[in-house]
Amino acid sequence: MTGQHPTTEIDTSKPHPARMYDWYLGGKDNYPVDEAMGRQMLALDPRxxxxxxxxxxxxxxATRWLAGQGIRQFLDVGTGIPTEPNLHQVAQETVPDARVVYCDNDPIVLAHAAALLRGTPEGETEYLQADVRDPDAVLEGARKILDFDRPVALSLIALLHFVPDEDGAHDLVRRLLDALPSGSHLVMSHATADFTPEESRAATDRLRAAGVTLALRSREEFTRFFTGLDLVAPGVEVPHRWHPELGEPVPGQEDGVIPGYGAVARKP
Known part of the structure; x- marks a missing residue:
């Protein structure tokens, strides 16, 4: 780890999306408050x-596809708690000299950042303690590792549905993309209420009561993030239908549509 990171106290008084996500994945880096809210979400939708x-x-x-296209630099904002294989492991399996910068604002991710830095000898990885709502800080830290004169894959996985429009979600994405050169890519996944409106409304209300904002966007609203970019085929899709041939199917995904969208697009 090349940088110095601030020590921040972990707030265990309310659920945190990254720790809930860890609980859903069967991890152990979560607290009773995260499990309790996770079980409430499970009661609303067992999927x-x-x-x-x-x-x-x-x-x-998406990472495997980008690495196969020759992309050698990745900026992953909203990293979450490390779960193998991590993005750098997938990228460096195809491109051993890939450079990867992880960024998250959750101190529990910082506590496990060392797991994100075990890459190939040829490549380079770094972790930044920063918030997507401060894109200047994200870019300043990323520039120390990544060459912004060469294409970068900006990865925003399951992140923007925690940033409502009133917090400038579209402007944040645009400011990050504006700093990247032609040939860079945007990778995004996002939850939606398009397929399960009643369950999604109930989940949003429960999370809001617990202090977690959830901004579920429609297909049209999600697609707006890619304005001015060239969508990679098949375009905006439910996540498990985006190039399924590039990975193993997830057990249970065949039981109906997964309520979310994913897409990859190239900056001209």
């Missing part, structure tokens, strides 16, 4: 753990 695994599998496939 939630499958959604988490499908989302993770989408990230693997």
């Amino acid at each position: 939630v753990p499958v959604m988490a695994r499908v989302n993770r599998a989408f990230m693997h496939r």
Whole structure:
């Protein structure tokens, strides 16, 4: 780890999305408050753990596809708690000299950051303690590792549905992309209420009561994030239908549509 990171106290008084995600994936880096809220979400829709695994599998496939296209630099914002294989492991399996910068604002991710830095001898990985709502800080830290004169894959996996429009979600994405050169890519996945409106409304209300904002966006709203970019085929899709041939299917994903969208697009 090349940088110095601030020590931040972990708040265990309310659930945190990254720790809930860890619980859905069967991890142990979560607290009773996260499990309690996770079980409430499970009662509303028992597919939630499958959604988490499908989302993770989408990230693997998108990273594998990008590495196969020759992309050698990755900026992963909203990293979450490390779960192998991590993005750098997938990328460096194809491109051993890939450079990867992880970024998250959750101190529990910082506590496990060493697991994110075990890459290939040829490659380089770094972890930044920063928030997507402060894109200047994200870019400043990333520039120390990544060459912004060469294409970068910006990965925003299961992140923007925690940033409402009133917090400038679209502007944040645009500011990050504006700093990247032509040939860079945007990788995004996002939850939606398009397929399960009643369950999604109930989940949003429960999370809001616990202090977690959830901004579920429609297909049209999600697609707006890619304005001015060239979508990679098949375009905006439910995550498990985006290039399924690039990975193993997730058990349970065949039981109906997973309520989310995923897409990859190239900056002209």
